Amino acid sequence: MAERTPLWAVFVLPALLVAVALVTAGVDAVLAAGARTGRPASLREVAVRAAGPGREVLRQLVQQPRRTRASDVPLARIGAALLPVAAVLAAVVLPLGFRSVSDLPDGIVWFNAMEALAWAAVWLAGWGPNSTLSLIGGYRFLAQGLAYELPHMLAITTAALGAESLRVGEVVDAQAGLWFAVWMPAAFGIYLLSAMAMAFWGPFDQPAGQDVAGGAAAELSGADRVLFLGGRWLLLVVAAAFSVPLFLGGGHGPLLPGWAWTVLKTAAVLAFLVWARRRIPTLRMERYLELAWVVLTPLAIAQALVVAVVVLNR
Amino acid sequence: MVLGDREAEESDWVENLWHAIPAPKARVEVTDPDRTADALDRGLTELAHGQLRGPAETSDHDHGAAAGHGEQPEADEHAEHGGHEADGDHGGHDMHTGHETHDEHDGHDMHRAHDGHDMHGGDEAHGDHDMHGGHDPHGGHHGHAGHDMGGLVDGLPMADRADDRDGLRLDRLHVPLGPALADWPAGLILRMALQGDVVQEVTVETVAVPPSPRPPSWGFRAFWDEPWLRTAAGERVSKGDAARRLCAAHLDSLGRFFAVAGWADMAARTRYVRDRALAGADAAELTPLVRPLIRRAGRSWTLRRLTTGLGVLRTGQARHAGVTGPALVADGDAHSRMLMWLDAVGRSAAACDETETLDLDGAEAIGPRGRVDGPVPPSQALLDVLPGLLEGTEFACARIIVASLDPDPDELAHVPAAGMLHG
Structure with missing residues (x-):
């Protein structure tokens, strides 16, 4: 898998991510509108609803910006801009088929490090506007980080353990026969939970929750808001897409080329997450933490142990 | 959109809220329910032409933005509060905006503090205000x-x-x-x-x-209590109408509850059904609509885990405070109050075609939030127990507790009709 990736891939990657994020957000918007106003009457109506997120982006960009008093504008802007940057940087090690922009020797560590940038981003965006509700949102993400990160790291370590490598390409190669999701189901499940948690989305949207009027995003407007909320979708797409090389065999599959399998599997994971969001209310961290530390962390450790024993006896 | 006729436009908080809404924006005041459609059309035209009130709201972006802003927020809010708008006596002022109306702007003097303290003056190139x-x-x-x-x-x-x-x-x-x-x-x-x-x-x-x-006989009535208040005042109200109003009132409360609990999908579905109920759907249409809602919310293991133990209100304490509605019967936490609502929604949805006259027959008139002909409005009792339940809770829990009691400030403005019991 030592093919060199052309330089233009660097520019294609963000565009591709944005496209996937827009499609996902569009599907989500269609489902949300269906819940709000009943079934769409025509295909045209579906299209109008699906274009909702795109229209919202344009609206934000032309709307009069809002700013709170005594806000720390640079801080909030850095926070908002950091989120999409973190998502794109994490996606650098993401293989489409069998090729990524850069298959770093410690790609998994790189992914985890970039994803942790989101902690700083949300905290800064929450602190900057000098507003109580967004501050609460910022605090909440730190609590959320404490809850999800430990089982999450154990889960991705388990995948690396199974492949005996931190290189994402080699993790994919190790799944030519059997997908990791099949023999590490607990790690896969925990990873899916933390994919939503790191994007503070769906059942884990407390940092930007409705009860705090948008939380960390409450006071962002205009381009800042687009970057922050768009960055959140990018992060979700990247986190969901990373489950494909880690657990779902990457580009491996019959008949179709590798890239098509990656796209299909990513779409399936995203569809599952969008569906799950509709079934579950927001998990409050003061209740979830117990589950995370008492159930999920020991479960992840046990999973890692099983995998380690299998690998040693191979 | 400002609804209601009580000097709403002059009140400070409405004014501050208006200032905090980013342009493009249009403000519509509705005082006469028959002219709601006109007022909305006027608001849309105003948005489309970018005619904005006052110099502070003029910005470079208005014209381009009007189309993008579109009718979505207006239409949404219109649908959501259809019940309120249909009610002529509704004097409370609801503030409806297409945006997140996420904080209160107190009557406090902000303009003064604003002058001379703007440390972001250099940013004017962005068109910021x-x-x-x-x-x-x-x-x-x-x-x-x-x-x-x-x-x-x-x-x-x-x-x-x-x-x-x-x-x-x-x-x-x-x-x-x-x-x-x-x-x-x-x-x-x-x-x-x-x-x-x-x-x-x-x-x-x-x-x-x-x-x-x-004069009090003009009788402002809280919208959700209307059938029971009218019956208590001697007017003829059918059982079906009362059941329909009860069903919609609880669905309205449940919509807020689910939204605050972070279950946007359920909140949207609940509000859709509420609007159907208020629009006059019959029992045959409503029952299949409410059944999946009740099943899903009642069986949700996650929702139960998230809301048990929040805002526990025992019967003794509730009765002492004068609480009379579902919150008294529930005898427990936010989750048990939600189950009471779900149960009542199911029963009242099935009963909303009944044409017999609602006959209190000497019994108490129990509205969605409690006894409407008592010495104090039911929401007053709910507000009285609120501080005790909220202190020491986490912010998200506090929101859920408020939503699970769902006091209706409209009831406090209720003027009892002549001849009724006064506290």
Whole structure:
């Protein structure tokens, strides 16, 4: 898998991510509108609803910006801009088929490090506007980080353990026969939970929750808001897409080329997450933490142990 | 959209909220329910032409933005509050905006503080306007007792300090919640002292209701209590109408509850069914609509785990405070109150075709929130128990507790008809 990736891939990657994020957000918007106003009457109506997120982006960009008093504008802007940057940087090690922009020797560590940038981003965006509700949102993400990160790291370590490598390409190669999701189901499940948690989305949207009027995003407007909320979708797409090389065999599959399998599997994971969001209310961290530390962390450790024993006896 | 005829436009908080809404915007005041459609059309035209009120709202972007803003927020809000609009006697002022109306802007003098304190003057190239009503995390608490810091930064008071429950001295913020906040009882104000996101102290207020110049017999009635109030006043109301109103009232409360619990999908579905109920759907249409809602919410293991133990209100305590509605019968936490609502929704949806006259027959008139012909409105009792339930809870829990009791400030403005019991 030592093919060199052309330089233009660097520019294609963000565009591709944005496209996937827009499609996902569009599907989500269609489902949300269906819940709000009943079934769409025509295909045209579906299209109008699906274009909702795109229209919202344009609206934000032309709307009069809002700013709170005594806000720390640079801080909030850095926070908002950091989120999409973190998502794109994490996606650098993401293989489409069998090729990524850069298959770093410690790609998994790189992914985890970039994803942790989101902690700083949300905290800064929450602190900057000098507003109580967004501050609460910022605090909440730190609590959320404490809850999800430990089982999450154990889960991705388990995948690396199974492949005996931190290189994402080699993790994919190790799944030519059997997908990791099949023999590490607990790690896969925990990873899916933390994919939503790191994007503070769906059942884990407390940092930007409705009860705090948008939380960390409450006071962002205009381009800042687009970057922050768009960055959140990018992060979700990247986190969901990373489950494909880690657990779902990457580009491996019959008949179709590798890239098509990656796209299909990513779409399936995203569809599952969008569906799950509709079934579950927001998990409050003061209740979830117990589950995370008492159930999920020991479960992840046990999973890692099983995998380690299998690998040693191979 | 401002609904209601009580000097809404002059009140400070409406004005501040209006300032905090970014352009393009249009403000529509509806006082006559028959002319709602006209008012909405006027608002749309205003948006489309970018004719904005006052110099402060003029910005470079208005014209381009009008189309993008579109009719979506207006139409949404129109649908959501259809019931209120249909009600001629509804005098409470709801504030409807297409945006997140996420904080209250207190009547406190923000314009003064704004002058000369704008440290972002250099940013004018962006077309920014420092919002007058901005976001004031400290509300109107200048000189509030207990401020030991006393400092002002940019016209805002610093956080003060107070002992927390473990005896640590921590920063404390005074935050007003309401009267305009998403998924919040319109007009309710809770003044909170927050440490981090833990509620330390709460005082309850409602938007001041000026004494009506009209005689009491004119009888302003809270929308959700209307069938029972009319029956108590001797008018003829069918059982079906009362059941329909009860069903919609509980669905309305459930919509807020689900939204605050972060279950947007269920909140949207619940509100859709509420609108169907208010639009006059018959039992055959409503029953299949409410059944999946009841099943899904009642069986949700996650929702139960998330809401059990919040705001426990035992029957004894509730009766002592004068609570009479579902909150009394539930005898428990937020989750049990939600189950009471679900149960009542199921029963009343099936009963909304009945044509017999609602006959109290000497019994108490029990509306969605409790006894409407009692000495105090049912929501007053709910507000009385609120501070005790909220103190010491986490912010998200506090929102869920408020939503699970769902007091209706409209009821407080209710003027009992002549001949009824006075407290």
